Every structure is written in structure tokens, then in C-alpha cells.
Amino acid sequence: MRTAIYPGSFDPVTNGHVDVIRRAALLFDRLVIAVAANSEKSPLFSTEKRVRLIQESLADLPGVEVTTFQGLLVDFARAQGAAAIVRGLRAVTDFEYEFQMALMNRTLDGHMETVFLAAREEYTYLSSRIIKEVARLGGGFGRFVPPPVEAALREALGLRES
Numbered sequence: 001m002r003t004a005i006y007p008g009s010f011d012p013v014t015n016g017h018v019d020v021i022r023r024a025a026l027l028f029d030r031l032v033i034a035v036a037a038n039s040e041k042s043p044l045f046s047t048e049k050r051v052r053l054i055q056e057s058l059a060d061l062p063g064v065e066v067t068t069f070q071g072l073l074v075d076f077a078r079a080q081g082a083a084a085i086v087r088g089l090r091a092v093t094d095f096e097y098e099f100q101m102a103l104m105n106r107t108l109d110g111h112m113e114t115v116f117l118a119a120r121e122e123y124t125y126l127s128s129r130i131i132k133e134v135a136r137l138g139g140g141f142g143r144f145v146p147p148p149v150e151a152a153l154r155e156a157l158g159l160r161e162s
């Protein structure tokens with residue numbers, strides 16, 4: 001039984017994340033999506049809400065669990081019996097940060113590999129931060145996020161239905 005962890009802030013989950021989740025779920029027997037509870041960023045959505053939005057967005061996908069973690073990712077991954085950490089790569093600009101994290105995680109735990117999945121072309125420019133900015137400024141954002149996230153963003157930002 002091969003377990004992988006897909007960690008992130010997911011504030012909120014985007015169609016880019018969902019694409020990585022669907023493809024990672026085909027590679028591993030068990031995929032644990034781990035929402036970081038102690039992120040230094042100040043999130044729009046609570047940790048519990050971010051978990052719920054991921055669950056609602058993946059209602060049709062078996063073999064995927066969604067939970068939160070605190071502290072070091074490698075400690076959480078080890079406790080879950082994970083063989084690997086999954087991260088999506090959108091562009092070259094992601095590489096430095098991702099490489100730094102992967103090497104730090106492998107230094108902290110010599111058995112922990114990071115598997116990078118290349119984002120699909122149409123999602124390479126998406127990020128939770130930029131989608132929130134577009135939404136706040138009144139741009140159309142429905143095509144970038146799953147329907148439950150679109151509704152949650154409208155509510156959180158006090159936007160009317162389009």
C-alpha cells in the first residue's frame with residue numbers, strides 16, 4: 001500500500017490543485033491531502049473550511065483523504081506511513097522554492113522523497129492568491145475553481161451571484 005501526502009495551504013483549493021490531486025490519486029494507493037494549519041500566511045478561510053471545500057470538490061474521488069497538519073511536514077508524513085510527498089510544478093519560477101523544500105524535507109528525513117507533477121498547461125498561471133485578487137476586484141473567476149469554492153468565495157467576499 002503506497003501512501004503519498006499532498007500538502008499545501010489550499011486557501012482555497014483551485015482547479016490546478018484538483019488536477020494534481022486527480023493525477024496523483026492514479027499513482028498511489030492512498031493519497032492524503034494535508035492542509036497546513038500553521039501557515040505563516042493569514043488565510044481567508046479557516047483550516048476546517050479549507051478541508052471541507054476540498055472534500056466537496058472531490059466528492060466523486062475514492063481513495064483520497066483530506067486532513068490538517070501542524071508542525072513539520074516530514075513528521076506528519078512519517079506518521080501517515082507515506083512513501084512520498086507530492087507537489088505540483090507550474091513554471092520554472094516554482095522550481096527554486098520547491099527544490100529548497102524537497103531537499104530540506106529529505107535532509108530532515110532521509111527516506112522522504114518528493115514527487116513533482118507538472119501542471120496542465122491551462123493551469124500554469126493559476127494560484128489561490130491571484131484568484132482571490134481577481135475575485136476581490138470583481139473579475140470573473142468561476143472557471144478557475146470548483147463550484148463549491150466559487151460559492152464560498154462569493155460569500156466570504158460579499159459578492160453577488162453573477
Ligand code: PNS
Nearest residue numbers: 007008009010036071072073074101104
Ligand atoms: O501551498 P503552499 O503554501 O505552497 O504549501 C507550503 C507547505 C504548507 C507545503 C509548506 O509551507 C510546509 O510544508 N509547511 C509545514 C512546515 C514545514 O515542514 N516546513 C519545512 C518544510 S521545508
